[in-house]
Amino acid sequence: MSSTDRAVEAHGLVKTFGSHRAVDGVDLSVRTGSVYGVLGPNGAGKTTTIRMLATLLRPDAGSATIFGHDVGREPFVVRQLIGVTGQYASVDETLSATENLQLFCRLNGLHGAAARRRSNDLLEEFDLTEAATRPLKNFSGGMRRRLDLAASLIAQPPLLFLDEPTTGLDPRTRAQMWATIRRLVATGSTVLLTTQYLEEADQLADRIAVIDHGRVVAEGTGDELKASVGAQSLQLTLVDADDVTAASRTVEQVLGTSPVASPEARRLTVPVDDATRVTDVLTALRAAAIDLAGLSLDKPTLDEVFLALTGSPTDTDVTGTDDAGDVPAGDVPAAGSRTETRIETRTKTHPETRSDTMEVSA
Amino acid sequence: MSTRTLDPTRPTIVPGAQRTLRNRVTPGQTVRDSLAMARRGLIKVRRTPEQLFDVTLQPIIFTVMFTFLFGGAVAGDVASYLPIVIPGILVQTVITTSVVTGVQLREDMDKGVFDRFKSLPIARIAPLAGALLADVLRYLIATTITITMGLVMGWRPGGGFVGVALAGLLVVVCAWSISWIFAFFGVIARSASSVQGISFMVLFPLTFLSNAFVSVDTLPSWLQGFVNVNPVSHLVTAVRELAGSGTLTHEVGIALLGSAVIVAVFAPLAVRAYMRKA
Incomplete structure (x- = not known):
């Protein structure tokens, strides 16, 4: 070169x-x-x-x-x-x-x-x-x-x-x-x-x-x-909140990892190493007669990358890392002045606002 | 150099590898850069005219104060003291004014804009030389007001307009040279107030232990030794001769030589310190 x-x-x-x-x-x-x-x-x-x-x-x-x-x-x-x-x-x-x-x-x-x-x-x-x-x-x-x-x-x-x-x-x-x-x-x-x-x-x-x-x-x-951080994460949104327990069991059987459930939102989140396994999850869910309202496969955000690489949230000049707000990732971080600036350290973003999200309607 | 405007629709940046580049500054560019920086200094003066308080008020106060304070004691009466003291005060006032150069340089260098100056392909000496050149305006004002005050109080220099003008010019040139000493302090000091402190410690012996206010033969012999080699004494004598009788003597040469030596020593020191200071 x-x-x-x-x-x-x-x-x-x-x-x-x-x-x-x-x-x-x-x-x-x-x-x-x-x-x-x-x-x-x-x-x-x-x-x-x-x-x-x-x-x-x-x-x-x-x-x-x-x-x-x-x-x-x-x-x-x-x-x-x-x-x-x-x-x-x-x-x-x-x-x-x-x-x-x-x-x-x-x-x-x-x-x-x-x-x-x-x-x-x-x-x-x-x-x-x-x-x-x-x-x-x-x-x-x-x-x-x-x-x-x-x-x-x-x-x-x-x-x-x-x-x-x-x-x-x-x-x-x-x-x-x-x-x-x-x-x-x-x-x-x-x-x-x-x-x-x-x-x-x-x-x-x-x-x-x-x-x-x-x-x-x-x-x-x-x-x-x-990618260096590894797993992508799969989010499943169920049609019926009553299906959450059954869906969790099905997903765990297929992927070997138990998903994190948020019953209010009818949503399950689970890390996947191999994106093609998502098909297996979908097949198993259909077999169990669990209807999906939507699903998304997210890459980790740079925030997660940063945390994984440095081992800690950015330790200086950051306020409110724990209560990081619900700012859509497509927007810029709120920063009216220096003291208000912060680095987003959420572990998950809204799938619909991410450009690199694969979204499938069920 | 290209003067095309930025057109976002087509690439306009000449690639780095295709540019013709120099690794040194030409003397012509050094002068142009210094003049551009001097222009900046003059704009600043226009924006903050209160910076000129000292060069307008100090000559008035000093001239009146010293003339009436020492006139009777040194020369018998005020009128006969004027030819002695006006050149002395002229030199002392203008050189004192040059201390401010260092103080202002220190304040200026703490600002972000000096970072940009350092990142530009300009002569390294330009930011300093420009600031010092702009201060020539201050020396001119101080010189004019001191001479005017002298004339108002009854000083009638025998050298006429040309003699007085040459004397004033000589003082301005020497003060500019001496300001490099204070510029050096300004660059190395941590704060503006410490620049002032160091500078006045140098300035007071230099201006007062001279023939500016008193005749040398009234001094103890050990002090005469210092006063006679003090460049300020030679400058004062040169100014007295130029203004008093319009004669150019070897004292002018000594004053100019001394100034050249000061610039030759302190300008490189100041520039080097300026470059080291990150």
Whole structure:
């Protein structure tokens, strides 16, 4: 594999702050033109990793190349290839949106009319034209992020680092940011983004690295990660709630595992290792004259993957992991402000809202 | 560089492997980047004009205070003290103003925008040089007000407009050079208040242990030794000669040489410290 089809290639990156190993041997390989998600809780080492890749921080050990250029030996070349949008908007608070963009245009070698044109284009593209001359201190969080991203795009860098691009944004603004990121990828950008939101990584990223305590604990596509956790789970909804006991017995006879029953919902849930066994279950149920209202076969959610891989719910900056609400998986996690953000740790999602759910009407 | 707009319907990003890239900054780009950063500094001043309180009020207060306080004691009367003290206060005030450069740089560097500056392919010195260049405006204001105050109080410099203008220019150039010392402190210090602390510890001996306010031969001989090598003394003498009689002497050369040495030593130190600071 040649180095040019790899936007990012990192081996054994280490960064120590005092006695704390913030990043402890991270390997990453990002294909050009893809979206790569680095998923992990606060303090997992995501930001430190990005800062090392973006030449903002010197690694204590290991090496990294951006499109084949070493971040340590050719930092100036690397900086011509990347755009960085930080966790907290890195724009100048005392300047207006226009002044910010024009400053960064000049620093990117655009002057005079070219700088003005590019700034105006970006303001329009990111829906900031109306607020262009207002002081930044009156900007909402979403507007700041958009301006920040616009500033990163002036030089049209082939690689973009987005450090938690949607942390602290409300669901609507988050959805807009997702759309923007997808549009960028369509123009040929490679994106490396970090996130604490499992849903975000699942939605946007082609490949995901799960990082915890400075180490990559798993890497693969969203589907691969889910598959690595093993069993899919079968949900059966009965027509008649009185059948629950009989149905449970039948399912246990076929699969050898007793299902979890929720009589109110007339629903049974049972893990299955082999999806083809579902046919056996259905046949046995028909033989027992138990009618089904519906069934679904779900892959495990990334939340379950995360729990399985790190052995614990994300332990920092997460509130209410135990009473995680009933948010449909297709929606973004509720996040009006930083303190409200949370990572969904439900063990089950609504089958009807999951795109990768196989649903059969009985 | 491409100036095409982002068109979401077709790929516009030039692949990384197909770009022509440089691994060094040209001197021309260094100047352009520094000027772009200086422009940012000037916009900031326009947004927060209260930053200019010190450079407008301090020259007025110092000029009046020192002239009436020491005039009688040092020179017999205020009028004959003016030719001595106005160049001294000019130098002292403008150099004091340059301390703020370091303090503001420290505050500025704590902001997220400096992360972006570091991630851009720009001259490493530009964010510092730009901030320092923008502060030239402060020195110009302080210089103008001090000279104006002197004229109001009866100072009649023999060097005429050209002599006084050259003297003012010399002070601005030297203050800018000295500001690199404080910029260095600004980069290495942890907080803005500690920058102020260290800087004034350097500044007070440098400006007061000079010939700015008193004649050197009134000092004990051990102190004369220091005062005579102090670059500030040479700057004050050069300013007195330029403003007082319009003469260019070797003192101007010494002042400029001293300034060049300070920049040569502290600019690389400051930039290196700035690059290390993550």
